[in-house]
Amino acid sequence: MPLTHIALRAGKPEGYRQAICNSFHRAMHETFNVPEDNDFVIITEHEAANFRYDPAYLGMVRSDDLVFIQITANNTRTVEQKKVLFHRIAELLGEDPGLRSDDVFVSLVEVEKENWSLGRGFAQYA
Template identity: 75%
Template sequence: MPLVHVSLRAGKPEAYRQAIFDSLYRAMHETFEVPEDDQFMTATEHDAANFRYGASYLGVARSDDLVFIQITANNTRTVKQKKLLFRRIAELLSESAGIRPEDVFVSLVEVAKENWSLGNGLAQYA
C-alpha cells in the first residue's frame, strides 16, 4: 500500500499531473506488484521561491521541470525491485509526461507493515 507524494513547480496542466499519477501507479504495479485500485497519491505545486534543488548535485543536470516523488511503502521489497521501480518511473514519466530522466527524483521511505491504518482506526496489515 504505497502512499505517494509528488512535488513540482506550479503551472503544469492537470493532464500533466494525471500522467504523472498514472505512470507512478503503473510503475509500482509492474515492479512492486501493487494491486488494482491501490492508488493513494497527492501532488503539491510550488512557486519558484518555494522550490529549491541542486542543479548539478552528483553530476545530474536538473532543470525547473524537476519532480520530487516520495513513496512510502512496506519494507518488503528487494534492492532489485527498488532499482526496477526507479528505472521504470523514469521511463514512464519520460514517455507520458515528457519529463527528462534527469528531472525525476525519487525517495523511497520504508515502514513496517504494522505502521499503517487505512481507515476505520484499524491496523489492517498488523
Template identity: 65%
Template sequence: MPLVHIAMRSGKSDAYRQAIFDGIYRAMRETFSVPEDDQFMTITLHDAADFRYGASYFGIARSDDLVLIQISAMNTRTLEQKKALFATIAARLGENPGLRPEDVFVNLIEGARENWSLGHGLAQYA
C-alpha cells in the same frame, strides 16, 4: 500499500499532472506488485520561490521541470525491485508527460507493516 507525495513547480496542466500520477501508478504495479486501485497519491505545487533543488548535485543536470517523488511503502521489497521501480518510474514519466530522466527524483521510505492504518482506526496489516 504505497503512499505517494509528489512535489513540483506550478504551471503544468491538469493533463500533465494526471500523466505523472498514471506513470507512477503503472510503475508501482509493474515492479512492486501493487494491487489494482491501490492509488493514494498527492501532488503539491510550488511557486519558484518555494521550490529549491541542486541543479547539478551528484553530476545530474536538473531543470525547473524537476519532480520530487516520495514513496512510503512497507519494507517488503528486494533491492532489485527498488532499482526496477526507480528505472520504471523514469521510463514511464519519460513516455508521458515527457519528463527527462534527470528531472525524476525518487525517495523511498520504508516502514513495518504494522505502521499502516487504511481506515477505521485499524492496523489492517498487523
C-alpha cells in the same frame, strides 16, 4: 500499500499532473506488485521560491520540470526490485508526460506493516 507524495513547480496543466500519476502508478503496478486499485497519491505544487534543488548534484542536469516523488511503502522489497522501480518510473515518466530522467527524483521511505491505518482506526496489516 504505498502512499506517494509528488511535488513539482506550480503551473503545469491538470493533464500533465494526471499523466505523472498514471505513469507512476503503472510503474508501481509493474515492478512492486501494487494492485490496480491501490492508488494513493498526493500532488503538491510549489512556487519557485518554495521549490529548491541543486541543478547539478551528482552530475545531473536538472531543470524547473523536476519532480520529487516520495514513496512510503512496506519494507518488503529487495534492492533489485527497488532499482527496477526507480528505472521504470523514470522510463514511464519520460514517455508520458515527457520528463527527462534527470528531472525524476525518487525517495523511498520504508515502514513496518503495522504502521498503517487505512481507515476506521484499524491497523489493517498488523
